[in-house]
Amino acid sequence: MSSHFPEDFTWGTATASYQIEGAFDVDGRGASIWDTFSKTPGKVVNGDTGDQACDHYNRFDEDIAIMKDLGVSAYRFSIAWPRLFPNGDAVREERGFDFYNRLINALVAAGIEPMVTLYHWDLPQALEDKGGWANREVVKAFEDYATACAQAFGDRISTWITINEPWCVSWLGYSNGVHAPGKKDFNLAVAASHHTALAHAAATRAIKKVCPDATVGLTVNMNNIHNESPHDQEVVDFAGLNDSNLNRWWIDAFTTGKYPQNLVDCYGEMLSRVVLPGDEQLLIAAPDFLGINYYCDGFVRSPRPEDKPAIEGGFMPFPQRVDGSSPAHLTNDLTAMGWVVTPEGLGNLVKRVHKDWPSVPYIVITENGSSYDDVKVNGEVIDTKRTAYLVAHLQSLQNAISDGAPVKGYFAWSLLDNFEWAEGYAKRFGIVHVDYQTFERTPKMSFKKYKEIIAANTAI
Ligand code: PNW
Numbered sequence: 210m211s212s213h214f215p216e217d218f219t220w221g222t223a224t225a226s227y228q229i230e231g232a233f234d235v236d237g238r239g240a241s242i243w244d245t246f247s248k249t250p251g252k253v254v255n256g257d258t259g260d261q262a263c264d265h266y267n268r269f270d271e272d273i274a275i276m277k278d279l280g281v282s283a284y285r286f287s288i289a290w291p292r293l294f295p296n297g298d299a300v301r302e303e304r305g306f307d308f309y310n311r312l313i314n315a316l317v318a319a320g321i322e323p324m325v326t327l328y329h330w331d332l333p334q335a336l337e338d339k340g341g342w343a344n345r346e347v348v349k350a351f352e353d354y355a356t357a358c359a360q361a362f363g364d365r366i367s368t369w370i371t372i373n374e375p376w377c378v379s380w381l382g383y384s385n386g387v388h389a390p391g392k393k394d395f396n397l398a399v400a401a402s403h404h405t406a407l408a409h410a411a412a413t414r415a416i417k418k419v420c421p422d423a424t425v426g427l428t429v430n431m432n433n434i435h436n437e438s439p440h441d442q443e444v445v446d447f448a449g450l451n452d453s454n455l456n457r458w459w460i461d462a463f464t465t466g467k468y469p470q471n472l473v474d475c476y477g478e479m480l481s482r483v484v485l486p487g488d489e490q491l492l493i494a495a496p497d498f499l500g501i502n503y504y505c506d507g508f509v510r511s512p513r514p515e516d517k518p519a520i521e522g523g524f525m526p527f528p529q530r531v532d533g534s535s536p537a538h539l540t541n542d543l544t545a546m547g548w549v550v551t552p553e554g555l556g557n558l559v560k561r562v563h564k565d566w567p568s569v570p571y572i573v574i575t576e577n578g579s580s581y582d583d584v585k586v587n588g589e590v591i592d593t594k595r596t597a598y599l600v601a602h603l604q605s606l607q608n609a610i611s612d613g614a615p616v617k618g619y620f621a622w623s624l625l626d627n628f629e630w631a632e633g634y635a636k637r638f639g640i641v642h643v644d645y646q647t648f649e650r651t652p653k654m655s656f657k658k659y660k661e662i663i664a665a666n667t668a669i
Pocket of ligand 1: 225430622
């Protein structure tokens, strides 16, 4: 057991544009699918939108000062595509480029490495009007957007993440409909799964064409899937399909050009319709690293509910069992999202990735964190449970690294309480509390603990 994280370990914190920026109608920004979706009644809790969010657009200097105090060496943020290209076409909005130039320059001046995510879910609405991620044309649009970002920011950005959580983009956006654009069509989700994989590879090549020394990766959300009914063959098959759908699809694609065979068989025509001759080569993109977002493990067991056949019910082992119940031994301490707390899963996951995809040079935990119902008392937020979650996950990660898992960085989700997608502002993930009336920022107890861990370079 190592007593410290590696000396060059990257400590960071993460956010995403639509979740924090606000300023939705400022400086020529175009509409994204999340503007449309959040303004559709019934889609987001309390009818919340990202119109104001944390007002980070106007307060990024303060947020950088907070990060400086935290002691992080890197900050992962995303670029809002519709700020740069309001209609998702070739027409640029220079004020959008200016904003990210100011943000990047301020980070560099503060000694914090800016790590960019190109796509964290705010697709220009104009592209969705043409079918969005279910229309193959999006691949070229994304490639062009990536080229423009590399040209504009590549002198100061060395690490790029193309797409955040293509599983959520495809399945929550196009099959289960809880995220923008809110479509509920399995065929569209299969198409989006393929197009996000193609778009990642195309954008990787596009960035490297402009910046040959750039470090480029994809961020996937992964869960270890536990089968609690190992003697039920139907559940064994279902668990395998879930693992392929969530954990293997994109990594297999960029490492081998092939999708997992059990899913290829399962999707059949839905997939063969959208895969064109030559795509196998186009999917391959030797990765510099893999970004992993980890929140909790998933569980499957028999029986499946009658009304939810394995496939049409969607691949949703996360974070509960397929039948909606939670594993009894883990329910003592669910987070406010209802997600189980399984810190050992983080260490197990990075070891599995290292074993199953040895060609991935290294891993960065690009998100990990928890939501709890915080209360602010006398100006303080004593978020004991979030603090315990953070420490337990970092201990698990630290042990896995000493067992040989090649993990080079960790980004706490999230710097700020923010717009938690379909949950609106009701769910807080921040290590810094945000008052949504005054926009006042208050570091929580978890922030102070994270600061100590970073300074000591150990969680054990
Ligand atoms: C991630 N699921 O979202 C996102 O990258 C963040 O923007 C988000 O705030 C964070 O995790 C917390 O939710 C996910 O249902 C949302 O499987 C939903 C799921 C997974 C990840």
